[in-house]
Amino acid sequence: MQYGEVRWNRAVCNGCDTCITLCPHKASPKVQVIGSDQIADLVEANLPFIRGVTFSGGECMLQAGALVELCERLSKSVGSVMLDSNGSIDFSLYPRLLAACDGVLLDMKCYDETKHFELTGQSNKQVIANAIYLAKMGKLAEIRTVVVPNELPNEDTVSRTAELVAQWLPRGMVIPYKLIRFRRFGVRGVAAGYQSPSNGEMEALRAMVSAYPCFRPLVV
Amino acid sequence: MDALKEAVLKIVKDTTLTHQQAMMTLADLAVSQEGISETTTEFDTLHRLGIICDMSEPKVPYAPRYTLPDYGKLLREGSRFLRLGPPQTLDEAIHLLQLFYLQVPSVTHMPVYLGNIDTLLDPFVTDNDATRMKIGRFLDFIEKAIPNSFCHANIGPEETVAGRMIIEIETRRQQAVPGITLLYDKDITPPKFAEACAMCALTCAKPSFANHAAYAKQHGNSPNGYGIASCYNALAIGGGAYTLSRIVLKRAADRASNVDQFLNEVIPRAVDTLTRFMDAKIKFLVEESHFFKSNFLVEEGFLAQENFTGMFGVVGLHEAVNILLEKEGIPGRYGVDKNANELGHTIMQTLERLVKKHENPYCQISDSHFVLHAQVGIDSDIGISPGARIAIGEELPLYTHLKHSGEFHPYFPSGTGDIFPFDSTYLRNPSSVLDIIQGGFASGMRYVSTYGRDSDVIRITGYLAKRSDMEALDRGEVVRQNNVIWALGEVHNGRVLERKVRR
Numbered sequence: 062m063q064y065g066e067v068r069w070n071r072a073v074c075n076g077c078d079t080c081i082t083l084c085p086h087k088a089s090p091k092v093q094v095i096g097s098d099q100i101a102d103l104v105e106a107n108l109p110f111i112r113g114v115t116f117s118g119g120e121c122m123l124q125a126g127a128l129v130e131l132c133e134r135l136s137k138s139v140g141s142v143m144l145d146s147n148g149s150i151d152f153s154l155y156p157r158l159l160a161a162c163d164g165v166l167l168d169m170k171c172y173d174e175t176k177h178f179e180l181t182g183q184s185n186k187q188v189i190a191n192a193i194y195l196a197k198m199g200k201l202a203e204i205r206t207v208v209v210p211n212e213l214p215n216e217d218t219v220s221r222t223a224e225l226v227a228q229w230l231p232r233g234m235v236i237p238y239k240l241i242r243f244r245r246f247g248v249r250g251v252a253a254g255y256q257s258p259s260n261g262e263m264e265a266l267r268a269m270v271s272a273y274p275c276f277r278p279l280v281v
Numbered sequence: 282m283d284a285l286k287e288a289v290l291k292i293v294k295d296t297t298l299t300h301q302q303a304m305m306t307l308a309d310l311a312v313s314q315e316g317i318s319e320t321t322t323e324f325d326t327l328h329r330l331g332i333i334c335d336m337s338e339p340k341v342p343y344a345p346r347y348t349l350p351d352y353g354k355l356l357r358e359g360s361r362f363l364r365l366g367p368p369q370t371l372d373e374a375i376h377l378l379q380l381f382y383l384q385v386p387s388v389t390h391m392p393v394y395l396g397n398i399d400t401l402l403d404p405f406v407t408d409n410d411a412t413r414m415k416i417g418r419f420l421d422f423i424e425k426a427i428p429n430s431f432c433h434a435n436i437g438p439e440e441t442v443a444g445r446m447i448i449e450i451e452t453r454r455q456q457a458v459p460g461i462t463l464l465y466d467k468d469i470t471p472p473k474f475a476e477a478c479a480m481c482a483l484t485c486a487k488p489s490f491a492n493h494a495a496y497a498k499q500h501g502n503s504p505n506g507y508g509i510a511s512c513y514n515a516l517a518i519g520g521g522a523y524t525l526s527r528i529v530l531k532r533a534a535d536r537a538s539n540v541d542q543f544l545n546e547v548i549p550r551a552v553d554t555l556t557r558f559m560d561a562k563i564k565f566l567v568e569e570s571h572f573f574k575s576n577f578l579v580e581e582g583f584l585a586q587e588n589f590t591g592m593f594g595v596v597g598l599h600e601a602v603n604i605l606l607e608k609e610g611i612p613g614r615y616g617v618d619k620n621a622n623e624l625g626h627t628i629m630q631t632l633e634r635l636v637k638k639h640e641n642p643y644c645q646i647s648d649s650h651f652v653l654h655a656q657v658g659i660d661s662d663i664g665i666s667p668g669a670r671i672a673i674g675e676e677l678p679l680y681t682h683l684k685h686s687g688e689f690h691p692y693f694p695s696g697t698g699d700i701f702p703f704d705s706t707y708l709r710n711p712s713s714v715l716d717i718i719q720g721g722f723a724s725g726m727r728y729v730s731t732y733g734r735d736s737d738v739i740r741i742t743g744y745l746a747k748r749s750d751m752e753a754l755d756r757g758e759v760v761r762q763n764n765v766i767w768a769l770g771e772v773h774n775g776r777v778l779e780r781k782v783r784r
Contacts, residue, residue: 110680110720281709 066090082249097131105138113141115166122150125158132161143202148188152195164202165195172218180213192222196229204276205239208258208266215258219266227273238276240266285314297754301428302763305390312339318565323554331532332547333555336388336525336594336659342566344386344576346592347521349508350583352396354519355381362577371405371412375419382427385578387511387521389764391427394510394521395434395459399444406443416443417450424458428762430744431511433460438493440474448474448488452481457738457745457762461488462509462728467719469493472712479711479718479731483703486732486740489513492722499694503588503646512657512743513728514696517646520588522695523563526555527594527656530601530628531665540605540624544631552593552635556651559591563643590647592695593636594656597665598625599672616671616685625669629692647694655690655697657743660770667742668697676781683717687724698728700740704784705733734782741768741777 067080069090081089104114114135121128121144132142145166146152152159159165169188171177177185195201204226208215223238230236242258263280270278292298292306318340320328327333338346356374359366363381368374378401385392402419406412423432436444451461463470463478470493478488489509496515500507505518516522528551537543567573567586578584602615602624613621633653640649655668666672669689676682679701686699699721707714718729730740737747746768754760754769771777 107680108720109723110683110717112716 087249097127097134101131101134101138104135108139111139113143113163114139115143115145117145118147120147120149122146122152125150125155129155129158129161132158136161136163146191148191149183151187152191152200159195159198159200162200164200165191166203166205167192167195167201169204169206169218169222171213172221173214176214189225192226193229196226197231199231199234201226201230201236203237203239205241207241207243208263209243209252210256210258210262212255215262215266216269220269223270223273223276227275230275235275235277237279238270239279239281240270241281285310297757297759297766299759299761299763305763308390309337309339312341312343313337314340317341320558320561321554323550324558327551327554330536331529332536332551333558334527334529334594334659335558336527338388338524338526338562341570342524342562343570344388344572345521345523345566345589346388346525347393347510347514347516348385348387348578348584349394349510349516349518349521350381350385350392350396350578351505351519352378352381352401352583353505354583356401360577360581360583362581368405371402371415374402374405375415379419379422379426382423386572386576387431389429389431391429391432393431393433393514394508394516395423395432397435397437397464397508399436399441399447400439403441403443406441406446408442412442413446413450416446417454420447420450420454420456420459424456425761428458429764430457430460430746430762431764432458433462433510433512435462435464435509436488437464437474437478438466438469440471445474445477448477448481451487452477452484455485455738455747457486457747457750460512460745462491462513463488464493464496464509465490465718465722466493466497467722472715475715476711479714480708482731483705483708483711483714483733484736485738486730486736486745487738489698489728489730489740490718490722491515492727495691495722495727505588509696509728512696513698513730514592514654515727516590516695517588519583519585520590520646521584522592523566523589523643524559525592525594525654525656526559526562527596527654528552528555528632529597529662529665530595531597531604534597534601534604534608537605537608539608543601543605544627548628548631549635552632552639555593556636556639556641559593559651560641563591563641567643586643587645590644590695591641591651592654593632593651594654595629595632595668595693596656596658596662598628598669598689599666599675600664601628614675616675616677616682622685622688625689629669629689633692652695653693654695655693658771658775660767660774663774668693670699673776673780679717679783680720683721683726684724687721687726690727691725693727696728698730698743699726700730700732700742700780702732702734702739702780702782704782705735706784708733739777741771742775744768 067090081087136142142162143164143166144162147168171180174185206218243255245253267278267280270276288310292303365377368377382392387393491509496507503517507515508518510516533547533551537547573579573586599615602621606613615621637650657667690697721729732739737749738745746765750760750765751769754765
């Protein structure tokens with residue numbers, strides 16, 4: 062800490078992330094401003110050991126403009142390019158980006174709007190609209206839900222999401238529905254008190270998803 | 282004579298040996314006695330300094346070090362010596378192979394090459410549980426009748442029903458014997474089968490992956506193709522290697538005063554002495570000993586003299602480079618620094634040139650030259666890394682490491698390889714292991730081995746052993762697999778349990 066700011070020294074950093082918890086805004090001092098060409102160079106340095114790259118975040122769609130060039134270059138040099146998104150930004154506004162990437166891994170936190178609002182402070186209308194749009198365009202590569210017992214209507218979210226997406230996916234297309242166990246490890250704040258789901262709960266959700274031929278359930 | 286008597290008694294009284302282990306060790310003693318063959322003063326000097334090494338092979342060899350019989354021919358024609366005709370059923374095929382294996386010699390007194398067991402058996406295989414049980418017993422026979430993990434089976438590059446069963450059984454069996462290599466070619470081997478192989482490797486350290494496209498091209502002139510024998514030795518089927526003798530670069534560097542003298546005096550002198558020694562040994566084996574004159578493997582054409590070569594082994598490049606740079610007062614570490622890696626290339630190119638200059642009339646299969654081999658070390662090597670491998674404890678980040686290996690593997694036509702243990706998280710995504718292997722091959726690598734951090738069966742240097750067997754032997758118990766004693770030596774001296782685990 063210096064003058065109220067965390068000074069980050071890459072050479073001595075061991076990645077413990079204490080710096081982030083020290084900041085009253087939970088900001089990372091490790092943020093670097095670099096151009097999309099530099100990012101592409103970093104990714105391409107891993108060739109020939111990778112077949113693809115996924116952009117996550119934060120929320121990668123907050124940088125949708127830069128992603129266009131990046132995806133266009135990397136889809137040629139590296140291969141498959143995916144976006145890992147929470148669906149808060151309207152994908153239909155970015156047709157060039159969607160054309161340049163292979164697909165989107167979409168987070169569906171909660172299908173019920175009221176509950177979603179309680180959880181995130183935002184409506185989920187855009188997320189649902191994106192799920193429909195991406196499915197229809199054949200660009201939905203994976204749908205995922207984090208399962209938190211007691212706190213979220215997990216069963217409702219999974220069943221309604223599955224029902225919705227199944228209607229819009231192109232015929233014959235099969236995508237993973239990833240069911241993610243909530244784990245306390247690495248979580249801060251109020252969520253650190255949440256429980257992990259049991260194997261039984263996860264298996265019940267898996268069975269629900271398995272009923273749709275267009276989904277390959279994955280429990281992690 | 283007193284030393285011999287003492288050595289004999291030591292073996293006879295050793296309570297950790299099985300009868301067979303004692304018998305083989307006694308037999309080795311007979312052909313290794315001082316004075317049984319003549320060597321030059323020059324050889325004796327360099328051998329005493331440890332700069333060159335005869336790998337404790339018999340001084341009067343009576344079989345080649347590595348033999349790769351043509352098992353395809355065996356299954357097509359049977360064997361007069363065994364009085365068995367070509368098999369008609371899976372039972373007969375397995376029966377024939379098992380009986381034949383017991384007649385195949387090598388430096389371990391057991392076969393070091395079992396053939397491409399999936400394609401050999403596949404014509405007799407139907408996909409059912411009875412077959413699965415028979416193949417399981419076949420593998421069990423190998424493990425118990427050939428208790429040495431230098432015995433090596435090949436599978437692939439095509440996927441077969443037999444190959445799938447072998448991988449499925451091995452994943453469950455968790456045994457160190459036999460060693461297995463998948464001849465892998467991304468254009469031939471289906472990804473699902475390769476992934477099953479990667480998964481098996483993460484659970485029991487086999488199969489290793491050989492760069493089939495590169496090896497098939499290199500062995501283009503071999504009439505029967507190539508096989509992977511013993512550790513990871515790529516040799517002609519229907520032949521093999523008479524001998525493997527080695528130069529210990531680390532000790533050579535210890536004796537050199539600077540890089541120039543190392544490259545222009547020490548190395549040429551060692552190569553000259555070692556190649557002459559190999560010439561004499563091969564001449565004796567071909568012209569004097571019984572093997573190429575009367576052994577049925579040669580008489581019936583399962584092996585032919587013209588398919589054999591001599592392997593010129595190399596160890597300790599890592600340490601040699603660091604020692605030489607230190608003597609020159611130049612900073613630089615092998616693996617990490619560009620100048621050090623360049624010196625590594627210069628040393629390898631010098632060796633390549635000198636070894637290629639030497640001709641041996643009995644190495645027709647390799648254009649009358651000996652072939653370089655990245656020797657994996659022996660249990661008494663301390664602080665000497667195998668071949669051109671980066672030392673344990675100095676591993677680079679994974680991709681950089683693989684690219685480094687890719688630069689050095691092509692120097693060793695008769696075999697080389699690197700080992701990467703992985704964290705158990707890779708079990709959930711075996712295709713990522715495959716990406717790493719595939720990237721390694723694209724970078725020039727010839728051979729990759731892997732195992733899971735938590736496996737019982739692990740790769741030592743060029744062979745497999747069970748941790749549980751090593752622990753038993755360490756307690757003084759008898760262990761059936763006869764090379765566990767070396768594995769234990771490597772664990773004590775070679776830091777094999779300290780390899781960097783990739784996450």
